Amino acid sequence: MLCENCGKNEAAIHLTQIQNNEMTTRHLCEVCAETMGLSSGGAGPSAPLADFIAQMGKAIASETATTAGTCPSCGLTLADFKKTGRLGCARCYSVFDTSLRGLLRKLHGGTQHSGKVYLPKDPTETDRTARLVSLRRGLGRAVDSEDFERAAALRDQIRRLEAGQEVQG
């Protein structure tokens, strides 16, 4: 069945609608459905990533002259990243820092993580402090929003951490 909007592509989306107690079904191709805001494919999270990669292309053009462009740990180059949209290892985030920073801002609206702070098994004093700061911030928010169950859990975590015990498990 052909799309009833453009009459060219195969209809992939069959939309039933009701108006004035009458039911009609519309048969649309993905392109037309997307134009009408009805398709899931193109409007999904791939769109910002596509922008991101396109942007990355520009970054490569402007920065290959100033950066080495290859991660010494995993061998990823900016060109590889442009092709796959995937980074190769933790080190890539430092190696491609300059390029990534602007692009992360574009994707997420900022570059500073403000969520949970990771606490490894044998935390250093810095790890411990960073985690405590994040837990206390969470406690403040939980109290503000009167989520007392969460506040109590956070308070226990803070006490355990201050007493030098593992966080959980």
Add this chain to the structure above:
Amino acid sequence: MKERFLDGDPDAGLAWLRADGPNSDIVLSTRIRLARNLRNFRFGTRADADDRGEVLRLTLAAADAAPSLQSGRNVTVSTLDDTERQLLLERHLVSRELIGGEGHVAPTHTALVLAPGEGLSVMVNEEDHLRLQNIVGGFRLRDAWRDVERLDDEMGQRVPYAFHPEFGYLTSCPTNVGTGLRASVLMHLPGLVLTQEIAKVLQGISQVGLTFRGLYGEGSDVVGNFFQISNQTTLGKTEEDLIDHLQRIVQQVVQYETQARSVLLRDAPTVIEDKVWRAYGLLRHARSTSFEEVMNLLSGVRLGVGLKLIENVRVQTLNRIMIFAQSAHLERAARGRLPEGDLDVRRAAFVRGVLAAEESGAANA
């Protein structure tokens, strides 16, 4: 705790089907996943067999010791046959990436660790080394978060995560960096589709930093009026902020959907009743149906149940059909591969059987 997935509990990972969570006629399930990587190993696309093998070994050892995963099960996905892998996908327990695409050899050293309780699990060696996931029934974002966060702490104490003071948890794809958190809610929105409000709602959703997808995640079509709504950004906001934001918006969409349903019932009762009962009639009597047709008809019946037009069918029965009428589930029941035509015939017979049992159960009650 090692065993083959199919030898165990036939409902493994499917506790959300019970439909006992809040708003479960409109919100089928709530899922939160955290993307994590191990420090000192190359990420998914760059990892070689040695990296993957070591990541799997370390992760399974950590999972064995993590309290949340006690008495769970490990499934080595790369050793499963096609039907078994497909079955995990049909239960939303693994991604297409983890099991390998159709006709492709499954990636090596991939595993799923499944907790015995509700829907807590860990995918190993997907795009990221670890994908911690929790699926719960109904609209329960905070419950889902609490359990997966605990598992995250337990795992993080046993394997060293890649974490950056500025960028947070480091992930293979920069769209996941920071919290690594994707929270999604699977909604059934026939009222908004029928009243033509859906486009507006979906546009609104994308304007407030959320995104929608079909039933099987990224790139999948919207079938049977089921929409998965989730956060788009992962960096710069706390996990609680991301969850609260999704919570507020989904709550609004639930209200819009409820309003749309009352408008339909007020302005077009005959059309709605006819649509609902035709859908039920087809499911109850058809002799051959594709899965897509089943999903579209289930949408009609589910709307009828939500509107109390159909009173002898439970939402949890519709949820069960959604999962068990899929091809790999039918093949598992038949204990072998089935040709396409046979599949559709068996599917119709299965659905008829379930609904007939529900009718007689309701009659006996």
